[in-house]
Amino acid sequence: MEQETVIEVNDVSLEFRLYKEKVDSIKEYCIKFLKHELAYENFWALKNVSFDVKRGEAVGLVGKNGSGKSTMLKVIAGVIKPTFGTVSVKGSVAPMIELGAGFDSELTARENIFLNGAILGYPRELLEEEAGHIIEFAELEDFVDVPIKNYSSGMITRLGFAIATVTIPDILIVDEILSVGDFKFQNKCEERIQEMRDRGTTLLLVSHSTEQVKRICNRAVLLRKGNMLLEDDVNTVCNIYTKM
Numbered sequence: 534m535e536q537e538t539v540i541e542v543n544d545v546s547l548e549f550r551l552y553k554e555k556v557d558s559i560k561e562y563c564i565k566f567l568k569h570e571l572a573y574e575n576f577w578a579l580k581n582v583s584f585d586v587k588r589g590e591a592v593g594l595v596g597k598n599g600s601g602k603s604t605m606l607k608v609i610a611g612v613i614k615p616t617f618g619t620v621s622v623k624g625s626v627a628p629m630i631e632l633g634a635g636f637d638s639e640l641t642a643r644e645n646i647f648l649n650g651a652i653l654g655y656p657r658e659l660l661e662e663e664a665g666h667i668i669e670f671a672e673l674e675d676f677v678d679v680p681i682k683n684y685s686s687g688m689i690t691r692l693g694f695a696i697a698t699v700t701i702p703d704i705l706i707v708d709e710i711l712s713v714g715d716f717k718f719q720n721k722c723e724e725r726i727q728e729m730r731d732r733g734t735t736l737l738l739v740s741h742s743t744e745q746v747k748r749i750c751n752r753a754v755l756l757r758k759g760n761m762l763l764e765d766d767v768n769t770v771c772n773i774y775t776k777m
């Protein structure tokens with residue numbers, strides 16, 4: 534039986550404006566904007582990209598720096614609207630993009646679990662039940678009451694990953710985070726992702742490690758300068774990408 538399509542990216546293009554002038558205040562920005570004095574260049578970060586992801590698949594997005602991978606994930610996660618084209622997503626989405634962006638640096642890990650969990654839409658009872666497991670998974674037992682401004686970037690990512698994976702979403706979107714933690718933690722994250730996959734979660738993964746993409750994904754999409762060059766089984770795409 535044909536699997537259901539859960540992500541449909543249909544002819545998506547996305548244009549950014551790159552402002553060439555430095556503006557020092559909002560007031561100056563507003564005046565220049567109203568007078569049409571803001572000089573900018575148009576830049577297409579994505580150009581006519583189309584691909585589908587079926588339920589239960591794990592798809593890797595690969596490509597060189599600046600090829601549009603993170604932008605594509607943000608469009609799928611609904612963080613940015615495409616200039617042209619459409620994206621349709623079926624089911625609950627856990628976006629792991631810029632983990633820790635929703636944290637307050639003055640608050641402790643425990644307080645941030647409740648803050649970030651609320652932003653992600655988790656009920657308070659669930660967070661009360663899971664706070665201990667989150668701290669344990671992130672290996673932050675000795676730092677639980679320290680404001681996170683004193684954490685390393687790896688510690689913040691560990692906390693963000695542990696909060697974001699406390700539930701089993703229909704679709705998990707992972708941007709490069711597995712490269713931030715140390716080797717042992719990366720393995721732990723991969724194991725948790727595999728557990729989610731075994732329970733039916735669909736995965737979209739951006740990684741610069743083709744080994745990691747081959748280990749975790751079954752299919753891959755190759756982007757270059759905002760264009761989709763290829764969509765095929767993971768080994769074929771990664772082999773072509775590594776020769777580029």
Ligand SMILES: Nc1ncnc2c1ncn2[C@@H]1O[C@H](COP(=O)(O)OP(=O)(O)OP(=O)(O)O)[C@@H](O)[C@H]1O
Nearest residue numbers: 549550551578596597598599600601602603604605
């Ligand atoms: N908010 C923005 N405003 C203007 N340009 C942007 C913005 N975000 C991304 N870009 C540009 O869009 C292009 C694609 O960026 P993106 O971050 O999606 O690439 P990437 O493939 O994820 O790169 P990397 O591997 O370095 O993370 C880049 O040229 C980048 O400079």
